[in-house]
Amino acid sequence: MNGLGIIKGMVETARNFVGSYHDAERLTTVQYPEQKLPPVENARTIPFLVFDGDDAMAGLRCTACVICEKECPPQCIYIVKDQVKKPDYVGKMQVQPKVFDIDISVCMSCGICVEVCPFDAIKMDQVFELSTGDRFGKLLLDKKQLAKPNDYFVKLHKTEATEIDVRREEDKRKAEAAAAAKAAAAKPPAAPGGAT
């Protein structure tokens, strides 16, 4: 019958109206500042720098290779290499960044820096309450503000972080084994010499 569709639609809206008072399914809004949705693992906002251990600056995984700086489409990353090197997780000496700035007002959250990083040093964060009254000072984050511990990374992106941790553990073990083998290989010439 003509006009039946309108009545059906109006019944549906009426059910929404009445249901919104007793049925949570029909009132799905979250009252944001007081209530928050649980974080989603794949959510990503701006990049941050991962560090290992307790000292943020000493444990920084970044080796200032500037691949991310070159790949960044809106050019929001600014890196200056330091002259002083520091050992990385397998004990190899690596360059470290003297300056690592990200202008988050320019960042477009594409995640390309994360994809190109060979050191798993830069990852996507989930913070979103970034508004500030000072758009020049507060939106330019330096490496101290960007550095977050690995535990934090594990908390955000569990699957990815665990995978990386396992791989790095493996690398570390191999490096140690190689070092031990090298040490063992370096020893035998000395032993026969001592014998003779």
Added chain:
Amino acid sequence: MAGWFPTSVQPLVSALLAIACIMPLFGLCFALTTIVERKVLGRMQNRFGPNRVGPYGLLQPLADGVKMLTKEDIVPFSADKTLHFLAPLVLTVPVWLAFAVLPIGRNMSAIQLDAGILFFFAVGSASELAVFMAGWSSQNKYSLVGAMRAIAQMISYEVPLVLSVVPVLMLAGSLELNDIVAAQGTYTIGGLACWNVFTPWGFAGLMLFLIAATAESNRSPFDLPEGESEIIAGFLTEYSGFKYALFFLGEYLGLFAVTGLAVTLFLGGWHAPFQWLEWVPSWLWFAGKFGALIFLFIWVRATLPRLRLDQLLNYAWRFLVPLCLINLLVAAVWYWSGTWKSPVAVPVRWLVCAALIALPYHGLARILRGALPPPRKYSYAE
């Protein structure tokens, strides 16, 4: 009261008293409707609606008002300054006048005009002029398109709006709104009121009237003049601050006026639905029916999507106008069969009148569906 003032100033004092009642009453009603509308719309769309300002968000209209009044009043450089300034006033002032003839309670109409309903429609039509003034003077293509749409729509729907009222006037035999209310003031033996809506022609008339009234007050699903997804805000595009608020006020007051008229013409005005409820103050009954109809308008707004312009005009001229004319015939049949009082004749009278309106409704809807262009094929979207 009459003795306090000399006879010469009494008409003036009584007019001022009526104004002092009507303006705050419907002004407050406007504030209340904006918050209720937003809350109800929200609930119908599975969300809360405004709930931050004051308890349950009840102070939201106040915040909206402060926001509107403190906004900068921008007039476009190339606009026709005089017309641009006058348009919101021309819209709002006649709408206030329409309330003068509405009986909102027992002996509660500001003036008793013999041609009250004529006066009502005469001042109600002035809003079309204001809308076109706004669209033309803004010197903006969206404003002009919106105004043209508004004119096409309002003139088309003025016809069914007035035609759907004619049966009521025929059967009441008067253009005076108080007489029309009095004609519905009798009760059947069961105690139920004899409102016009409880007859076949009255029910059809109310439906036709409500549809036309929705279009007249530019409300969804007939909100093409301000279709924000198509033409920004239509004729309101270049308005800001207080003038915008005035337009808003004018539109809502127009809605209140036609709603009040629907209550008066079809729902028995300020009469109670049952005789034993007549002790409740008459204005409370009016307010209750008024509120129910406003809720219905909000409900429809939450449900139906916007029409296209060709659908809108087809609907008016090919469906509503013929149905209104047929409804006149039904009212005539109802009038002439008023003497059928036997137990067999009464249901026959009902059936004949109901069929006389239901069959054309069905047929016209089929024709209308056939007249529409076939569904569009989007060859690139597949």
